Amino acid sequence: MQVQTRVEIFEEIFLVFLGLGTLVGVVVIAYTLYNAYKYRDNGDSKADEDLPTLGELPTGGQGGKKLFLSFGLSAIIVISLVVWSYGMLLVVEDGPDTPDEEALEVEVEGWSFGWDFAYENGIETGGELVVPADTPIWTEVTSRDVWHTFGISELRVKADAIPGETDETWFVAEEDGEYLIECFELCGFGHSGMTADVDVRSEEEFEQWVDEQLTMDITLEDEAEERVTDGFELELVHEENDQFEEDLSFTYADDEFENGSITIGEIEQGGPYELTITSTDDEFETVEETVDFTGPTDETYTLELGAEDDETDDEEEDEAETNDEADEGEDEETDDDNEGGDE
Known part of the structure; x- marks a missing residue:
């Protein structure tokens, strides 16, 4: 359309x-x-001719x-x-009369002295707004600190960024390329440098960029920094899962990892996720973390030995120390016997 x-x-x-x-x-x-020309004075006017006079x-x-x-x-x-x-x-x-699914919504936040962008799918960027060409882009503009004005001159866009308020505007970029975002409200000493880029891409390139942003790489290691390859299960649950129509909870078994690593690219909604790693054989302690999935994520988690394994290790260490002490005692008795024999 x-x-x-x-x-x-x-x-x-x-x-x-x-x-x-x-x-x-x-x-x-x-x-x-x-x-x-018609009413010029050429000196040939008749005495009874009704000509306009000055001021009439x-x-x-x-x-x-x-x-x-x-x-x-x-x-x-x-x-x-x-x-x-x-x-x-x-x-x-x-704005244009188009279905909501054909438009892209982006929250714009100004601060001294830069711009942050948050997409409806949870992706967040700073200093660069990436959008598809020939698509209505709806922006909700606000400010974190003082008054700013969000503007893209080449696209005829301008909206006030006021703390505590939201100003909505829209634009459509027909051609691929880069456009300049500027602040048009004198906001401080860094006002002239308060800029960002609009990167307009084709629909295919934009979808590829979104897939790259919503990619999560996770690596599991033990305390010796060796890759953990089995005996665990990983679960990801969006912190606001109940607010979405779809279920944003994902579970991955150890056989889905390759040498202790996994690349997750199926999640289409970013945001904060609760990550839980549990041991299926009680060998490792449970790991509970929050992952801020707003862009490409690469995390490494260390799986620590469980309490029972720690006690077993301690017992083995104690037993080894006892054996060493016993060996030392036997060596001392042998030496004493040898000395007595010499006498």
């Missing part, structure tokens, strides 16, 4: 005003020159019909132009 962009709307308004203004200007100047309201010689006609046409043109422009600006204000 082809969506009319803000750039196209403002260009259309500009061209209509330019064309109509040019037409009116040409007509007025031409009519002025015509009357200046012209009537056109027909009871002012031309004057009222010109006023009427001007009023129709101006009112029509105002109504049409207002309708076009309503489209700019309300």
Whole structure:
């Protein structure tokens, strides 16, 4: 579905005003020159000729019909132009009439002195807004500290970023490329450097970028930094799982790992996840962590031996020490016996 962009709307308004203004200007100047030539003083005027005098309201010689006609046409043109422009600006204000699933929502937060972006699927970026081409992008703009103004000049976008408030706007980028985000509100000494990039990609490239952002690599090691390959189960549960229509809980057995590592790319919703690693044979202690899955994640977790294994190790160490002490005692008795024999 082809969506009319803000750039196209403002260009259309500009061209209509330019064309109509040019037409009116040409007509007025031409009519002025015509009357200046027609009523020029060439010295041949008759004594009884009714010519306009300086300061007199012209009537056109027909009871002012031309004057009222010109006023009427001007009023129709101006009112029509105002109504049409207002309708076009309503489209700019309300946004394109497209299904929600075809639009992309992004939360924009300004701070001194930069921009952060949070996507509806949980991805978060700083300093760069990646969007697909030919897709309506809805932004909810706010500020973390002082007043800022979010603006993309090339895409005709501008919205106030006010602490505690949200200003909604939209845009559509037709062509791939990079555009500059700037702050248009004097906000402090770093105002001129408060910029970010809009990276517009094709639909396929954008989907690939999303898949890269929602990729999680997990590696499991023991206390000796050796890879753990069996005897465990890993579970991921979104902290706000009950707020989504789908179940955002995932479980992975040890046989799904390759040499103690796994790459998870099936999760389509980012955000905070509760990670739990449990031992299936009670060899390791349970690991419970929170993973902030807002971009590419690479984590390594150490599995510590369980309490029973620790006691077994301690007993083995104690037994080894006892054996060593016994061996030392026997060696001392042997030495004593040898000394007695020598005497």
